[in-house]
Amino acid sequence: MNRHIIELQKRVKTLNSAEVKKLNKYLCDLHDRELVFSRSAGEIEDIKLAVEDMVERITSKFVEYGDGQMYEVSQKYLVGSMAEGTRIKEPSEFDFLVVLKNLSVPGALEIILIDNEKDCKNYLTKYDHAFKHAHLQAKDSNLLKTFKDNYLIYDRLIDKDFLKYIFEIDLVQSSIRKIECKTIERNTGTLSFYNYQTKHNGPAFTLQMEWIPKSSVKSEKLSISIDMVLAIDISHHVARNEDTNVPQYFDQLKDDDFCFVLPTSYAYHDHPCFKFTFTLTEVKLMKSLSVHHMACYRLLKYIVFRCGERVSRAFPSYVIKTVLLGHSLECFEIKNFLACVIEIIAKMSITCRHGNSAHMTERTLFLKDNFVTYENFDEQEYQHLIGFLTKIVNDNTIDNGKCVNELVSNAGIY
Numbered sequence: 412m413n414r415h416i417i418e419l420q421k422r423v424k425t426l427n428s429a430e431v432k433k434l435n436k437y438l439c440d441l442h443d444r445e446l447v448f449s450r451s452a453g454e455i456e457d458i459k460l461a462v463e464d465m466v467e468r469i470t471s472k473f474v475e476y477g478d479g480q481m482y483e484v485s486q487k488y489l490v491g492s493m494a495e496g497t498r499i500k501e502p503s504e505f506d507f508l509v510v511l512k513n514l515s516v517p518g519a520l521e522i523i524l525i526d527n528e529k530d531c532k533n534y535l536t537k538y539d540h541a542f543k544h545a546h547l548q549a550k551d552s553n554l555l556k557t558f559k560d561n562y563l564i565y566d567r568l569i570d571k572d573f574l575k576y577i578f579e580i581d582l583v584q585s586s587i588r589k590i591e592c593k594t595i596e597r598n599t600g601t602l603s604f605y606n607y608q609t610k611h612n613g614p615a616f617t618l619q620m621e622w623i624p625k626s627s628v629k630s631e632k633l634s635i636s637i638d639m640v641l642a643i644d645i646s647h648h649v650a651r652n653e654d655t656n657v658p659q660y661f662d663q664l665k666d667d668d669f670c671f672v673l674p675t676s677y678a679y680h681d682h683p684c685f686k687f688t689f690t691l692t693e694v695k696l697m698k699s700l701s702v703h704h705m706a707c708y709r710l711l712k713y714i715v716f717r718c719g720e721r722v723s724r725a726f727p728s729y730v731i732k733t734v735l736l737g738h739s740l741e742c743f744e745i746k747n748f749l750a751c752v753i754e755i756i757a758k759m760s761i762t763c764r765h766g767n768s769a770h771m772t773e774r775t776l777f778l779k780d781n782f783v784t785y786e787n788f789d790e791q792e793y794q795h796l797i798g799f800l801t802k803i804v805n806d807n808t809i810d811n812g813k814c815v816n817e818l819v820s821n822a823g824i825y
Contacts, residue, residue, distance in 0.1 A: 415797035416757050438748040446499050446709045457597035462505050472586035485512035490690045495697035507639045515644035521548035546683045568683040571674035583609050600624040614673045615640040642671040667692045704739045707751045718795045725792040734758045
C-alpha cells in the first residue's frame with residue numbers, strides 16, 4: 412500500500428471521537444452545500460427531458476446517412492452520472508449509449524473473445540499485462556455486402572474505425588442539418604445548440620448545447636455537453652462468472668442481460684479490437700447505493716478533481732466507482748465519511764498498480780482484464796491526493812462554514 416496512505420491512516424487513528432465527528436460534519440456540509448444540484452427539481456427534469464428529446468431528434472436521422480442499415484438506431488440509453496444520480500453541482504453533462512440496430516441482431520456478427528496472445532497482437536500491451544477484448548466477424552450476408560468495400564480487414568473482421576470519430580463527424584453533422592427544429596422549449600427554459608461543432612472525447616462524440624432559463628432570477632444560463640457513443644449490443648454473449656472482479660454482482664449482470672462493445676482507443680489504429688462495457692448494470696448498481704455511499708462517491712470525485720488534472724487522469728471516476736461498489740458490499744457505515752473515503756483511496760492504490768510500475772486500468776466489475784487505456788503516474792499523484800485529505804484533517808478545528816467556503820472558492824465543477 413502507498414506510504415502516504417499509511418501515514419494518513421496513522422494520523423486519523425490519533426483523533427478523538429469529537430474530532431472525528433467534527434471532520435465528518437465538515438464533509439457532510441461540503442457535500443450538502445456545494446456538491447448537490449442547486450436548481451429546482453422541475454428545472455432539472457426539464458433539462459433532462461429537453462436533452463433526451465434533442466438526442467432523439469439527432470439519432471432518428473442516422474438512418475438517412477449513407478447505407479441506412481449501418482447506422483440505424485434501435486435504442487438510446489442515458490448512462491453516466493446523470494443516469495446514476497451522482498452528477499455534481501449542475502446537470503451540465505449527459506452521456507448516451509446509442510445502439511446500432513442491424514449490427515446488434517443475434518447472428519449478424521460472430522463475437523470472438525480474445526483472451527490469448529496468439530489471436531491478437533494487441534493482447535499483450537505495456538508491462539506484459541493482458542486484456543480481454545473482442546473481434547467482430549461479419550456473418551449476415553447483407554452486412555458482408557455493406558462492409559466489404561470499406562470496413563472489413565481480414566477474415567471478415569470488422570475494422571473498429573467505422574465507429575470512430577472520422578465517420579461520426581459527418582454522420583452527426585448530416586443529421587443535425589436535417590432537423591427542422593433545433594430549439595426545444597420547456598416550462599422552465601429553452602435548450603438550443605451553442606454551436607454546431609462536433610468534438611472528440613474518447614470513443615464518443617460531443618455536442619455543445621445551451622440552456623437558457625425563463626427566470627434569470629432563480630437560475631443562470633447553463634452550458635451543456637452531450638456525449639454519444641455508438642455501440643453494438645452483444646447481450647446474447649454474456650461474460651463468464653470466472654471473469655468477474657466482483658462475483659457478488661454477477662447475478663445482477665445475468666438478470667439484466669446487457670453487454671455492449673465499443674471501439675478501442677486510437678492507439679490501436681487499423682485493428683479489429685473492441686472493448687466490452689456493462690454500463691447499464693453499473694448504472695443500476697450505482698443507483699442502489701446507500702445515501703451515505705452515494706455522498707462518498709461525490710466527495711471522492713470532488714477531492715480528486717480539486718487535486719488537479721494529473722490526479723484526475725490518474726484516478727478517473729470510473730475507477731472510483733468500481734472500487735466504491737466493491738467497498739459498499741462490505742461496508743455498513745452510514746455516518747463516517749472520512750473512514751470510507753480513506754478506505755476507498757487505499758483500495759484504489761492497490762487496484763492502480765501492476766508489478767513495480769504504477770499505471771491506470773479501466774477495470775470493470777464484470778471483466779477482470781478489460782481492454783484499457785493506460786495512464787502512467789508516479790508517487791506524486793498519491794502525494795497530492797493524500798496531502799489534500801491530510802489538510803482537511805489538520806484543519807478540522809477551523810470553523811466548518813469558513814473551511815467549506817475556502818475549499819470551494821475558485822473551484823471548477825465537473
